Amino acid sequence: MIRPGSTLGILGGGQLGRMIAMAAAQLGLRTHIFAPEENSPAFDVAGEHTIASYEDEAALVHFAKSVDVVTYEFENVPSATADILSAHAPLAPNAQALAVSQDRFLEKSFISGLGIETAPFAPVENEAELAEALAAIGRPSVLKTRRFGYDGKGQIMIRPGDDPAAAFEAIGRSPAILEGFVSFEREVSVVAARAKDGDFAAYDLCENEHRSHILDITRVPADVRPETEEQAVLIAQKIANALDYVGVLAVELFLVRENGQERLVVNEIAPRVHNSGHWTLGGAETSQFEQHVRAVCGWPLGATARLGRVEMRNLIGHDADEWERILAEPGAHLHLYGKAEARSGRKMGHVTRIFAEKP
Amino acid sequence: MIRPGSTLGILGGGQLGRMIAMAAAQLGLRTHIFAPEENSPAFDVAGEHTIASYEDEAALVHFAKSVDVVTYEFENVPSATADILSAHAPLAPNAQALAVSQDRFLEKSFISGLGIETAPFAPVENEAELAEALAAIGRPSVLKTRRFGYDGKGQIMIRPGDDPAAAFEAIGRSPAILEGFVSFEREVSVVAARAKDGDFAAYDLCENEHRSHILDITRVPADVRPETEEQAVLIAQKIANALDYVGVLAVELFLVRENGQERLVVNEIAPRVHNSGHWTLGGAETSQFEQHVRAVCGWPLGATARLGRVEMRNLIGHDADEWERILAEPGAHLHLYGKAEARSGRKMGHVTRIFAEKP
Numbered sequence: 018m019i020r021p022g023s024t025l026g027i028l029g030g031g032q033l034g035r036m037i038a039m040a041a042a043q044l045g046l047r048t049h050i051f052a053p054e055e056n057s058p059a060f061d062v063a064g065e066h067t068i069a070s071y072e073d074e075a076a077l078v079h080f081a082k083s084v085d086v087v088t089y090e091f092e093n094v095p096s097a098t099a100d101i102l103s104a105h106a107p108l109a110p111n112a113q114a115l116a117v118s119q120d121r122f123l124e125k126s127f128i129s130g131l132g133i134e135t136a137p138f139a140p141v142e143n144e145a146e147l148a149e150a151l152a153a154i155g156r157p158s159v160l161k162t163r164r165f166g167y168d169g170k171g172q173i174m175i176r177p178g179d180d181p182a183a184a185f186e187a188i189g190r191s192p193a194i195l196e197g198f199v200s201f202e203r204e205v206s207v208v209a210a211r212a213k214d215g216d217f218a219a220y221d222l223c224e225n226e227h228r229s230h231i232l233d234i235t236r237v238p239a240d241v242r243p244e245t246e247e248q249a250v251l252i253a254q255k256i257a258n259a260l261d262y263v264g265v266l267a268v269e270l271f272l273v274r275e276n277g278q279e280r281l282v283v284n285e286i287a288p289r290v291h292n293s294g295h296w297t298l299g300g301a302e303t304s305q306f307e308q309h310v311r312a313v314c315g316w317p318l319g320a321t322a323r324l325g326r327v328e329m330r331n332l333i334g335h336d337a338d339e340w341e342r343i344l345a346e347p348g349a350h351l352h353l354y355g356k357a358e359a360r361s362g363r364k365m366g367h368v369t370r371i372f373a374e375k376p
Numbered sequence: 377m378i379r380p381g382s383t384l385g386i387l388g389g390g391q392l393g394r395m396i397a398m399a400a401a402q403l404g405l406r407t408h409i410f411a412p413e414e415n416s417p418a419f420d421v422a423g424e425h426t427i428a429s430y431e432d433e434a435a436l437v438h439f440a441k442s443v444d445v446v447t448y449e450f451e452n453v454p455s456a457t458a459d460i461l462s463a464h465a466p467l468a469p470n471a472q473a474l475a476v477s478q479d480r481f482l483e484k485s486f487i488s489g490l491g492i493e494t495a496p497f498a499p500v501e502n503e504a505e506l507a508e509a510l511a512a513i514g515r516p517s518v519l520k521t522r523r524f525g526y527d528g529k530g531q532i533m534i535r536p537g538d539d540p541a542a543a544f545e546a547i548g549r550s551p552a553i554l555e556g557f558v559s560f561e562r563e564v565s566v567v568a569a570r571a572k573d574g575d576f577a578a579y580d581l582c583e584n585e586h587r588s589h590i591l592d593i594t595r596v597p598a599d600v601r602p603e604t605e606e607q608a609v610l611i612a613q614k615i616a617n618a619l620d621y622v623g624v625l626a627v628e629l630f631l632v633r634e635n636g637q638e639r640l641v642v643n644e645i646a647p648r649v650h651n652s653g654h655w656t657l658g659g660a661e662t663s664q665f666e667q668h669v670r671a672v673c674g675w676p677l678g679a680t681a682r683l684g685r686v687e688m689r690n691l692i693g694h695d696a697d698e699w700e701r702i703l704a705e706p707g708a709h710l711h712l713y714g715k716a717e718a719r720s721g722r723k724m725g726h727v728t729r730i731f732a733e734k735p
Contacts, residue, residue: 021699021712039398042421045699045712045725061423062401302707317704324683340380340404345676348661353380353404366404 019085019314021045026084026106028098030057030066032354032364033090033290036298038063040306046314051080058355059090071098081105088264088313092118092288093165109263109313114288117260120163121194124285131259133252134282136271137197147181150195157198160184162191170230174198199282201271205239207253208294210265210308213315217257218308219250220301220321225269225293228333231362235293235329237300241272245279256286265309267291292331295367299350300327325371337365348372378444378673380404385443385465387457389416389425391713391723392449392649395657397422399665405673410439417714418449430457440464447623447672451477451647452524468672469623473647476619480522480553483644490618492611493641495630496556506540509554516557519543521550529589533557558641560630564598566612567653569624569667572674576616577667578609579660579680584628584652587692590721594652594688596659600631604638615645624668626650651690654726658709659686684730696724707731 019025025041027034030052038048039062049065050057060066065083069076071094081087081102088109099112117127125138139150141160151158156179162171171191173184185193204227209219224239225232239246253268267287273280294305303311303319311318332339337359343351353366378384384400386393389411397407398421408424409416419425424442428435430453440446440461447468458471476486484497498509500519510517515538521530530550532543544552563586568578583598584591598605612627626646632639653664662670662678670677691698696718702710712725 021696022714022716035401039401039421042394042398042714043711044703045696045714047420047714061406062398062421064420311703316700319703320706337380337404341675344403344670344678347679352402355381355401355404355406357381 019046019316023047023085023314024049024064024083025310025313026051026080026087026102027059027063027090028052028071028087028094028102029090030054030059031090032058032356032366034059035062035354036295036304036306036352037088037090037290037309040304041310043307044310046310049080049084051077056357061355071095074101077101078105086313088309089115090289094119110266110288111261111263114260114262114266118286118288119165121161121166121196121285122163122192125194125196127259128256128283128286131255133255134280135196136199136282136284139195141185141193141195144182144185147185147193147195151175151181154195154197159196159198160188161194161196162188163194164191199271199273199284201282202274203239203272204284205241205249205270205272205281206235206291206293207249207268207270208265208291208297208305209250209253209257209268210305210312210318211254211257211262212312212318213263215258216318217254218318218321219253220294220297220305221323222246222249223293223296224272229362231333231364232292232331233333234331235296235327237296237323237327239272242279245272245281249281252281252283260288262288264288264312265290265294265305267293269293292364293329295352296327296329296369297321298352299369300324300329300371326374328370328372330368330370331364332366332368334359334361334363334365340366343368378405378675382406382444382673383408383423383442384669384672385410385439385446385461386418386422386449387411387430387446387453387461388449389413389418390449391417391715391725393418394421394713395654395663395665395711396447396449396649396668399663400669402666403669405669408439408443410436415716420714430454433460436460437464445672447668448474449648453478469621469625469647470619473619473621473625477645477647478523480520480525480644481551484553484555486618487615487642487645490614492614493639495558495641495643498554500544500552500554503541503544506544506552506554510534510540513554513556518555518557519547520553520555521547522553523550558630558632558643560641561633562598562631563643564600564608564629564631564640565594565650565652566608566627566629567624567650567656567664568609568612568616568627569664569671569677570613570616570621571671571677572622574617575677576613577677577680578612579653579656579664580682581605581608582652582655583631588721590692590723591651591690592692593690594655594686596655596682596686598631601638604631604640608640611640611642619647621647623647623671624649624653624664626652628652651723652688654711655686655688655728656680657711658728659683659688659730685733687729687731689727689729690723691725691727693718693720693722693724699725702727
């Protein structure tokens with residue numbers, strides 16, 4: 018059993034790893050970060066860190082042996098890495114969650130296999146399959162690499178008149194998936210946790226606005242019907258149960274409004290704490306980071322109640338230069354990730370504002 | 377000017393330094409802890425640490441030169457140490473705050489010099505002075521070492537019939553102060569912050585219950601009249617202004633009830649974040665730790681509004697063995713300090729419970 022004083026190993030040294038490490042410290046755990054980049058933001062708040070490649074078997078074994086449980090902040094953990102780690106320490110969430118979420122085709126197949134609606138999709142290995150997929154799915158549709166896409170990278174829209182070959186070229190002729198374009202009203206997400214004993218707890222549904230394909234603002238509660246929110250949570254629970262998932266996960270969904278009805282279409286899942294859950298840090302009884310730590314340690318989940326109407330805004334690139342103005346704003350909670358350089362598109366921090374509930 | 381990305385130096389590696397370091401990290405600061413003890417709890421959440429004695433001049437100079445501002449988690453920083461540090465980096469709170477608060481006689485003289493009520497007191501260097509002081513102040517009274525007392529250590533009650541010489545012996549014949557015993561109804565404290573520009577912000581008055589001279593429970597709000605609370609805050613502000621104080625400070629007071637009137641008597645001041653302010657972590661808009669970081673960096677103070685009725689309970693020694701039960705309790709917020717050994721009397725963590733305000 019994991020007890021306070023044990024060591025949590027975290028794969029990945031970015032802001033998610035950093036915030037998981039701080040939550041772990043609050044609960045009396047030590048942390049050990051494994052990341053390839055020197056000066057990773059998470060190193061600054063961890064008792065120990067290892068700088069090595071995710072392919073460095075000796076370093077991975079040494080790391081796994083030095084900790085009591087391993088978790089990760091990103092879904093693109095190579096399966097060989099996951100295998101090496103789990104031979105020496107419990108890995109949570111499990112390797113299956115990684116496998117499913119790091120390949121868009123597996124992911125969509127898995128989700129639709131559960132009877133949950135996704136965009137229509139088809140695998141694409143070459144131009145012939147792309148033509149076939151386009152014929153079946155129609156346009157507009159979105160061609161996405163099966164692996165390593167995030168924040169809009171590795172995807173391209175194919176509209177009527179566009180050249181499919183050029184699109185395939187644009188994504189590097191990688192194994193891909195063609196997805197029908199979903200004409201959604203808004204994007205929402207469920208951030209939830211599943212414990213070792215199967216206990217499940219979701220935060221309130223939030224709605225997300227993107228800017229240049231990067232999350233810009235999360236608002237909670239989402240402006241949807243209660244039965245829609247209930248359905249979203251059931252979808253997340255179904256997915257978590259099917260993966261025998263342990264930890265926090267996020268399910269991103271499209272909200273489609275047709276003939277006055279609300280419909281949910283799953284876009285993707287993230288087997289980790291999620292940017293759209295940052296509002297829980299200060300905005301909910303238990304933050305998603307603490308919740309994740311509780312779950313991966315086999316501890317009981319915390320309360321997920323919301324503390325008000327919450328708005329979380331990402332500070333991207335030079336947005337973070339506004340830190341002084343934000344510090345002076347009553348009720349604004351500033352979180353900065355300790356990144357040295359405010360590169361364009363780089364998540365530098367976020368600010369959470371909590372308002373009294375609307376009557 | 378201190379900016380995110382700068383380094384905050386913290387003298388002392390206990391739980392207070394640890395929680396200051398976590399608050400600093402949230403605001404994008406790096407931290408460097410200086411402490412003599414190996415395995416200090418704060419090391420686990422800091423980017424850098426130095427293990428050296430507070431008398432090690434070379435180590436102190438190296439430390440001060442590596443940071444942008446220095447603060448501390450305890451008032452017994454030797455004045456020579458403070459002098460060395462402040463020659464190489466800004467020190468906040470300042471050396472005067474240290475000098476006044478680490479000597480009970482200076483402290484009481486300073487406070488009563490401001491026209492603020494304290495217990496009657498007199499300095500005691502030898503038996504003759506003790507006899508004189510007892511004659512003037514009467515019994516019961518409390519003989520305390522001028523320096524290095526905390527959590528009831530270095531003090532002894534002298535009741536009618538007790539042998540004064542034995543009492544003086546018991547505190548090691550150290551330079552001392554005799555204080556008249558205050559027959560108080562309860563102990564309250566003001567935790568407040570003063571910014572570089574003189575801005576002042578207090579948290580709501582809290583009341584404190586001790587067990588074996590160690591803080592056991594803090595409750596907020598304190599059950600006192602509004603005008604009493606107002607007076608307590610004015611006392612804290614007067615003290616902070618007189619010290620040109622920058623940072624969070626705590627003022628401990630006795631509440632005396634006589635003839636239906638409430639009266640405040642200052643017991644002591646702490647030039648630092650304070651155990652009776654732990655409730656602000658999760659219980660107030662801005663925690664005392666973030667507030668302290670804001671102040672010592674010269675940044676604007678945060679909002680101090682309380683988020684409900686709050687109870688903070690210390691986990692002393694084996695109290696912390698209850699961690700699993702506390703984790704399972706809805707609404708209980710567990711904080712553990714990462715200390716390996718649950719020695720008796722050792723502060724291992726605390727738990728905060730936040731309730732809806734009484735109507």
